[in-house]
Amino acid sequence: MKYMKLGTKPDTFYTEEAVRSVLSDVPADLIIHVNNTKYQLHKFPLLLKCGLLQRLCSDTDDDEVPAVPVALHDIPGGEEAFELCAKFCYGISINISAANFVPAALAARFLRMTESVAKGNLVAKLDSFFESCILQGWKDPIVALQAAWRVSGWSESRIVQPCVDAIVEKILMPPSKVTWSYTYTRPGYAKRPHQSVPKDWWTEDVSELDMDVFRSVISTVRAARLLPPPLIGEALHVYACKHLPDPLHPASIPNGGAAFADDDAAKQRRVLETIVTMIPGDAGAVTGRFLLRLLRVASFVGASSSTRAQLIRQAGVQLDEAKAADLLIPMPPSSSAADKYDVGAAEAVLEHFLAQFQRAAPGGEERRRMSGAMEKVARVFDEFLRIIAVDGDFPVGKFVDLAECLPDIARNDHDGLYHAIDTYLKEHPELSKADKKRLCRMIDCRKLSPDVRAQAISNDRMPLRTIVQLLFVEQERAMGSGSHSAAVAPDRGSVDAIAARNKDKDDDHLPPRPADHKSDVHGRPHGERAGASMTRSLSASTKTAGAAAAAARTKERSGEESRGSRMRNK
Secondary structure, three states: OOOEEEOOOOOEEEEEEOOEEEEOOOOOOOOEEEEEEEEEOOOHHHHHOOHHHHHHHHOOOOOOOEEEEEEEEOOOOOHHHHHHHHHHHOOEEEEEEEOOOHHHHHHHOOOOOOOOOOOOOOHHHHHHHHHHHHOOOOOOHHHHHHHHHHHHOOOHHHHHHHHHHHHHHHHHHOHHHHHHHHHHHHOOOOOOOOOOOOOOOOHEEEEEOOOOHHHHHHHHHHOOOOOHHHHHHHHHHHHHHHHHOOOOHHHHHHHHHHOHHHHHHHHHHHHHHHHHHOOOOOOOOHHHHHHHHHHHHHHHHHOOOOHHHHHHHHHOOHHHHHHHHHHOEEEOOOOOOOOOOHHHHEEEEEEEHHHHHHHHOOOHHHHHHHHHHHHHHHHHHHHHHHHOOOOOOOHHHHHHHHOOOOOOOOOOHHHHHHHHHHHHHHHHHOOOOHHHHHHHHOOOOHHHHHHHHHHHHOOOOHHHHHHHHHHHHHHHHHHOOOOOOOOOOOHHHHHHHHHHHHHHHHHHHOOOOOOOEEEEEOEEEEHHHHHHHHHHHHHHHHHHHHHHHHHHHHHEEEEEHHHHHHHHHO
């Protein structure tokens, strides 16, 4: 950062009994009040360069005693800016940089330290420094803009607009022409000699700006139409990560979110809603994960319903880019609901994705692309279900409704769904048999991989009906591959053991039944008869499968002997 040094004398200002004075053999004849600070100074150096003080002291006698009091409570920049101007009048050495330029310039104009009052006055020197140094740098106009916003907002257009134009001009330059230093702290990025400048080199530095100034910069850059939309989206992403908390990471929330003040929420709500309005409409301008992060923030800070609706719609279009954790949208702190996460918002995002899938014409390129996206979404959503299942207070009915949001066509396999349901059963051991059946009824045993199917068969949390279905699927697989490989179907011993285990498990939870009561509401036998019946059925199926395989091998050998006999006859 560049700076300008003015004056040569040492600093002789000091404080005594809450009064700021300057060492001098001449007694003070001018008292100036700036807010809560009192200055005892001298007319001679100050009136020579300050047109405002000349006017305020014009009707006083030079020999008047006591000293003349002057109030300058509304001077821009306050005490620090006034003291810079006063030291300049005394010839005391001061350093001007982009950090203190704005308050110094505003205070100098307020005091009318212009060329018409004295040649070589402070305003002219500051204007020259602004044009030749601050506007020519990269970080200098950013720092000056921050200071301008703190001191006067947009009112000082003579400083704000030139700084905005200087920043935009450098952003639009090709990266190969960037020769100045910039801030770039992306994970995994290590700057090396002769390394090319990244295209988003400017995004971190402009994220330091206030929201309104940042919006002005980005709007001007977009109007030039020289940068691709994803680069604009990356700038929005960097700004959001810096200024908006992530509800999934309490460390990013002031006070850990325990006492999130209303003014903080209002400020972040304004930042969020402004960023959402700035998102380019081009496909791929921002990522689906970024949109879901904004949706989490919107829920946390209580954003407007229109903002939430827009984020849900846009996130649904790019849901295939998300991960399971991205769908975890915490309930706002003010919510009285017992749920930990807002699953309704995640469900709404999924519905928008499914609506997009349905609109795609069958057989077209878009439908093929959406089919691939559907596979990714199904895997992510099942993993999301698995995370939700850990919540011990999550109702079984809501879990079933959430799992059934995905149509049957979405899941090519049910491995993820099985793991989610198994996790729910593990975390909710108090579930009734009916609820367990309701959960496991969603699993298509034929869509489980061999490893997961084997794991499910030995899982004592699975209902007996599901175990039997899994064994039948194993039997079908064995029968289908019996003539080509040595696949082994479930033997009588494993069937008996599983049936006995599940019989005992069911009997432990069932009240005594009369001897003539043979089935439940689903027509399934209970107790010893259930175990014996299912064991006999599976044993019979095993024997049938073995007989069929033996017959197939006998037939194959007979065909080979017949062909050999014909060859010998020839």
